Amino acid sequence: MKRDINSLLSDENIKGLSRVCKVLTNPTRIKILSLIYKKELTINQISDRLKMSNSMISNQVNYLTNVKYIECRKGSENFYRHDDEELIITINQLLKQAN
Template sequence: MFKVLSDPTRIKILYLLSQEECNVNHIAEVLEMSQSAVSHQLSMLRNLRLVKYRREGKTLFYSCDDEHVISLL
């Protein structure tokens, strides 16, 4: 888990998700990244159960899944 958290981009994503629930487009806009790069990072975070998502139509909304990680940050 610490290897995953060592990447500044993933920390920025986690911080943003700790503030609000976001979809990939919003995260990409705020962090000025491509949607595919954000999706790749979210996939890694999701595999470690650090983020969760809910589906609303075709859109996925992501949020933090583990509050302990936020307290570490």
């Protein structure tokens, strides 16, 4: 049992956990991740649905793209999405804990 805990507390695992926590500390990022799960949306579409400015959404989408949480498909516009089911499960579990 002690070995399992120690392996979970490796520097690599702690850095990964810290990265996830940083992503999830921003409410706008959580909303974006939930919105674009398994569907492609543009900055304008995300902004419209969240009723937030394009610049605010763009800043958060750029951050999420840089940390490799979402993908961008370039076309006539940039389309953003992610397929990380574990991340959505984690978000839902945290939301249940918070309420």
